[in-house]
Amino acid sequence: MRATPRQQQLLVELQDLDHATARLRRRREQLPERAQLAGMRDEYANAKSALMATQRELDVQSAEIARLESDTETVRQRRERDERLLSASTSPKEAQALQSELDTLARRQSELEDRELEVMEANEETRAGFDAAAAALADLDTRRAAVEAEIAEAERLIDAELAAAAEERAGLAAEVQGDLLALFEDLRSRVGVGAARLRAGVSEASNMALTPAELAEIRSAEPDEVVFCPQTGAILVRGFEE
Incomplete structure (x- = not known):
């Protein structure tokens, strides 16, 4: 030829x-921000796992508080009923039985209230942990979005160079x-x-x-x-x- x-x-x-x-295509594929973003995946998974774990703990504690409140209310109502019965009773034997039950109910109510206080205090600590985990996840989301924006901008610039190179190549090829x-x-x-x-x-x-x-x-x-x-x-x- x-x-x-x-x-x-x-x-x-x-x-x-x-x-x-x-070279431009390799640079696009191997942007350092891509490795940075990939490195954040484990961090994001751990942060999300921590948030979900504290959420589950909050749910358990909330359910426990609700149960304790219900049990306490039941005991309180029972005490009020027994006190009414005791004030109206004319039988010494019945009065003695009612008083014994009232003493038992008072101890039970005290135990329930103490336990509720313990769970509420633990719930406050868990809530603080949840807020910290949520803040960490939100911060990670912000940083991840920033890296994704950097990747998008780098891709835009490289794509512009690729388009210019393709146009120049088409012009050269037309001369051959x-x-x-x-x-x-x-x-x-x-x-x-x-x-x-x-x-x-x-x-x-x-x-x-x-x-x-x-x-x-x-x-x-x-x-x-x-x-x-x-x-x-x-x-x-x-x-x-x-």
Whole structure:
């Protein structure tokens, strides 16, 4: 195949753009903020777990307080009933039984009230722990949102560079003759490099020096003859040896 030196040089410009595009895509995929965000996942899971654990503890304590309040009210009502019965009783035996039950109910009410006080104090501590866990989770949400915003902005900037590179590539490709461009694209898809410079006897496609025999053969070719890297098969573009 034959192509003017200018046509061949357009290929290395295309290849440079392809390399730049690949670097941009890798940079987009490997943004340091992505690793930062991934590192926050365990922290977020732990914070959420702590919040849920304290919420469950609050629920248990609230249920316990409600039960104690109900039991205390039942005992209080029973005492009021027995006190009415005692005040109206005319039987010494019945009065003695009522008084004994009143004493038992008084002790029971005292025990219930003491237990309720203990649970309420524990509930206050748990509530403080819940508030702290909720604040920690909210702070983490804020920090995570900030990192996500940084990622979005970085992606926006890189996408703009990718779009500009794609537009520039389309313009360059339009200048290349059809059969040469088709060969370049085929080589690029198969070997990863479509065209590379020959510089100081080194193929930039393989980063290896050509043998004297290989160099002699390439240098003897006409300027418009398309030559190839012996190691990779990529189009080797001359004119960069100085």
